[in-house]
Amino acid sequence: MLEADRASAGLGIELADEGDGFAEVRMTVTGKMVNGHGTAHGGYVFLLADTAFACACNSHGPVTVAAGADITFVAPAWEGDELRAVARERVRHGRSGLYDVTVLRGEQVIAEFRGRSRTATPVKGTEATA
Secondary structure, X not given: OHHHOHHHXXXXXXXXXXXXXXXXXXXXXXXXXXXXXXXXXXXXXXXXXXXXXXXHHOXXXXXXXXXXXXXXXXXXXXXXXXXXXXXEEEEEEOOEEEXXXXXXXXXXXXXXXXXXXXEOOOOOOOXXXX
């Protein structure tokens, strides 16, 4: 799935580690990602966390999408910072899942993200692919 994600690739997001219900991605904050306060725009931090979430919730095979997500920003990130987002599955039940993602600079927490997933049902006449 990440190989086809042009938005993440365009920002230089790389998959560092993965497993069932788990993913870690990395991104370096560039000058184009900095807001008027001189810090990383929250949208880019959210996108990094969302990418880790997507990798983790799709690790089981069926096509899975976000049903919702929220983020709490804890500390700023700056141009040149390498951020990593670590996603962990909390629970899956039926077609629904809950995932927590921590965004870090080194060992410092930058943001906490919670994503809610839903496994997609195939459209009549098609099949979901793993």
